[in-house]
Amino acid sequence: MKNSSAELTHEYDTWPPAQNKRQAILNAAADVFAQEGFAGASIDAIAARAGVSRQTIYNQLGDKDNLFKVVVSEITDRSSAGFFRVLDTFPDRPQDLERELAAFSAQLLRKAICDPNGRWLRKLVETEGARFPELFETWKEYGPGKKYPAVAARLAQLAHAGYLDLDDPALAARQYMALLATDLRYDQQIGRQTPESEIDRMAADATKTFLRAFARKL
Amino acid sequence: MKNSSAELTHEYDTWPPAQNKRQAILNAAADVFAQEGFAGASIDAIAARAGVSRQTIYNQLGDKDNLFKVVVSEITDRSSAGFFRVLDTFPDRPQDLERELAAFSAQLLRKAICDPNGRWLRKLVETEGARFPELFETWKEYGPGKKYPAVAARLAQLAHAGYLDLDDPALAARQYMALLATDLRYDQQIGRQTPESEIDRMAADATKTFLRAFARKL
DNA sequence: GACGGATTGGACAATTGTGTCCAAAATATT
DNA sequence: AATATTTTGGACACAATTGTCCAATCCGTC
Structure with a gap:
């Protein structure tokens, strides 16, 4: 939680460097969920589309249910x-x-x-x-x-x-x-x-x- | 424990004995597919709702893809x-x-x-x-x-x-x-x-x- | 250049689901 | 009553997925 660099953030830029991947994950997840449904959407598929490792999804957003909610x-x-x-x-x-x-x-x-x-x-x-x-x-x-x-x-x-x-x-x-x-x-x-x-x-x-x-x- | 209700099925009585269960399967499958989506619908769930053994579904309608098509x-x-x-x-x-x-x-x-x-x-x-x-x-x-x-x-x-x-x-x-x-x-x-x-x-x-x-x- | 947090990829157990096989039981046909 | 057909339920191999753990690696910051 060291947001010392948070002052430099513009409008909707990425405050922590993480936010970058977080957005990629959310966008990818939206696509895959919409296309495959909740059951059909695999975390692997989402990770692949987001260009991110599967583990990062779990780190940032917890389990599948929570990912979906977010x-x-x-x-x-x-x-x-x-x-x-x-x-x-x-x-x-x-x-x-x-x-x-x-x-x-x-x-x-x-x-x-x-x-x-x-x-x-x-x-x-x-x-x-x-x-x-x-x-x-x-x-x-x-x-x-x-x-x-x-x-x-x-x-x-x-x-x-x-x-x-x-x-x-x-x-x-x-x-x-x-x-x-x-x-x-x-x-x-x-x-x-x-x-x-x-x-x-x-x-x-x-x-x-x-x-x-x-x-x-x- | 078998339900000995041969005479009980006045609902949609069908002449070939098979047709009876076949209809039950199709109705159950329609419900489950609609509720859970294709990926989320398990054959077991469909069999349970139809009051039929899983094997009967495979006997009558082949695999999941074909069941869905029918x-x-x-x-x-x-x-x-x-x-x-x-x-x-x-x-x-x-x-x-x-x-x-x-x-x-x-x-x-x-x-x-x-x-x-x-x-x-x-x-x-x-x-x-x-x-x-x-x-x-x-x-x-x-x-x-x-x-x-x-x-x-x-x-x-x-x-x-x-x-x-x-x-x-x-x-x-x-x-x-x-x-x-x-x-x-x-x-x-x-x-x-x-x-x-x-x-x-x-x-x-x-x-x-x-x-x-x-x-x-x- | 060294540090620390984020990220990665791979391995892992547990679960769930598919589709098949088979012998026993129920049911239909004659 | 004897026979043919369907149904059943359980066991099985196989594949996919979830969620976790961990060591190696990347990357920005001091």
Whole structure:
């Protein structure tokens, strides 16, 4: 615990020299866990992918259960942060509602939903949620538990400002997210990597339908 | 200690005596595979749940890979059949479009999307699709590959009959399915078992929004 | 250059799981 | 009742994995 050199650390650089490998391990573990599931992921495979000896993993992160917990909780943080960073760009007083909402939606798709972190996370939670109940709880709290209400609040704001006609902002939020994610989810399911160019189209399609349903009629 | 319940199996009585245990094995395997993933599912666990000796599984279905393939392909068939059975009740010439479409949607939710078969299948394919490419292909073909176009055709029919305004029936089909499945998917993700009573509400919400967007204006 | 903590790789026991073999028992067929 | 088939459970070899121990080695710091 000699952090005498900790003063020199910049933002997210590696404070102890260890942090370097720690990150490599966590990234590798995220990949392997997501690809193979908890049972199928071997420590050896993770070590190999991280370019690190197996022992180092045990030194830094303890046993497999704990490694998994740390991975999920780190990715949860990152993913949540990314989402809210994009949500901050939600159009408040749009000139051209459809255009601006579509642009925002595209960003949300790119940076939050399509993002590898979020995908790994969803898959891991779905697959292993039953095995780690407490992990599942915190994911629920920081994932859907915060995101949907936040989107609902933004939509309610737009409604209050006269842009939308909403009976139920929470429902509208769920439906908006659903419309936004369909094609992406479909592509992911059929194993097709969505070309960058289609993301704008998806956002535009979702926005158009959403506004056909909820834009305030003039 | 053998269970002397030859007469007790009224459940899914099958004519060849073998078929009986075979079905028990396949059902148990579906459960365990879905819950534990391919790697995490042990033959012993499957045998125990099926109430069958491990050896019988090897006798009837060969090794683990083959067992998995058979399970997925059987469930694919069942799930697909269920879906199209419901799709046949799609309203052709509705008197009250919203009411009839909502009723149909509720049936689709109940019998096809919420159905255990379909859920296991989606999860298995998502988790293990990479491990069994050829299985993944047939699932794609018989799953999304047939279902979405079928729904699109029904919607196009309604549009042609003057009930809807659709630019792109295929897109509308994806969006309709997305709206329909959101809340259910959300519940599944957060581990909440959707009460029967809410299914009608989900169908009604989805239908209402869909029609707000696409019902032909009078 | 020497020190100390981190890292490595290899060996290890314990556990778990796969797939096979076989003889005894249960079950079905005639 | 006699016979054919399936099922059973236990034993087995084999492979993979986990988690630990330890001596050798690397690397930055003093």
